[in-house]
Amino acid sequence: MDLIISLAVQGVQVVLVLTLAPLLLGFTRKVKARLLLRQGPPLLQPYRDLLRLIRKEVVLADNASWLFRTGPYMVFSATWVAAALVPTFATGLYFSWTADLIAITALVGSARFFLALLGMDVGTSFGGIGSSREMMFASLAEPAMIMIAFSVALVVGSTQLSAIAQFMLASGSLRVSLGLALAALVIVALAENARIPVDNPATHLELTMVHEAMVLEYSGRHLAVLELAAALKLLLYISLIGCIFVPWGLAQPGDDLVAYAVGLSTYLGKLAAGGFLLVFIETSIAKMRVFRVPDFLGIALMLGLLATLLRFVSRSF
């Protein structure tokens, strides 16, 4: 019976991230439009877009290989697994022993690897540019992510997300190295999700785009799957920040239904707050030149390094 319940809770989480991801995207678009004094598309527009794309015919280039057709599903499944592992409304889920910061970084990294391959598969110049830029950014963002994982793990003594969340709930004190890690994680999240200082998600201007350039050749259900993967990635990073740095409201294993409901509603609140802050950052700064992005990401790397360094001076816990 316990097994069935824990499997069911895990199943709820797996479905929840998938259903919430387009809603989060719609929410950020709506808030962004409102902040720019425009009306904006309705909240449910991303679902409609996805449905329409799934119904449409797939147009394939003549020289597209098998990778071009299977790749989108690889990207999608890696991102979905990663997003489903992060504790969203409850810790200690059935698969929480796999929910490890380094494992999640690796899953996101392999999704990025496939996406870069897909960009280059057909051999158009835009796809190639997008892939090379994505890899340039990733070569700095991934070490930064690993440094963040190290500094959090040094404080907590574990890289498992459930353990981290429980430690944060129990100790509840401020630490310099965690503050630095949070700043670094925000920068990495902005870069990984191709948001504004790094890339503009709403443009098809060829000189600036990174993520859009890689998926330019896609249509129909393949594009739908890639778009959904991008939305899931955004949800993944906001839940990750929520789980590590604001773990309040997370339901513990063995709690009753009320705790789960509280966890779910605080999770929705965290998503809304995260989405709003993201849009606020996006509307208040301009996009950077591509060659300044390595500096920007270098800061994330530096903050991660600094966080790890400072861990050694801070009071012994």
Added chain:
Amino acid sequence: MEKYFLDVAHMLAGGLVLVSFMLLYQDRMYGLLNVFALHAVVLSASVAWQAHIQGAPHLYLTATIALVLKGIIIPVALHRVVARLGIQRTIETVVGIGPTMLAGMGLVALSMVVMLKATATADPLAREDLAFALSVVLLGLMMMVTRRNAVSQVVGFMSLENGLILAATGAKGMPLVVEISVAFSVLVAFIVIGVFLFRIRDRFDTVDVQALDDFRGERR
């Protein structure tokens, strides 16, 4: 509640180190001045918190001086100086931002090692505050070394002085008269430097200090 005292003090001191790095990263003149104002605001918050946990009301005065003098007056005055000098808005650095940041990291690591070795027996709060303060001082020094523009060197000097105040307030029992005299000597230094800036500009038509190095006496 007690356990948060040290944590918040740490966060604020660490935040000051972080803003020092932001100063190093800025490459626009007005952005630099705004970040410098933020530096002073963080310093003032840190000093006020020290006043609270040490129960030393005179430190509130130090915090107010830091906030008014360095958070408002000096940045506004520097804004005016930059506008009147009409200098270009981007900052020229001697080395690139990336290597500068890496060197800054090295300096932070160095100050940690030195402070932890040197003050092994001291009170943990004071000792970590001193480590942060030394990092801020070293980063300010590095900023003075790596910038060509005289205005950004002034900002480096002021941020260095912020680090000194952080060190002074971390150590208990600092007399008020010392802090006030430091604050006013900085103000005097600012005025002198301001006059000096205009003199350099009048003579060389630039505030790039490279011109001073190349200058080989009066040309006739």
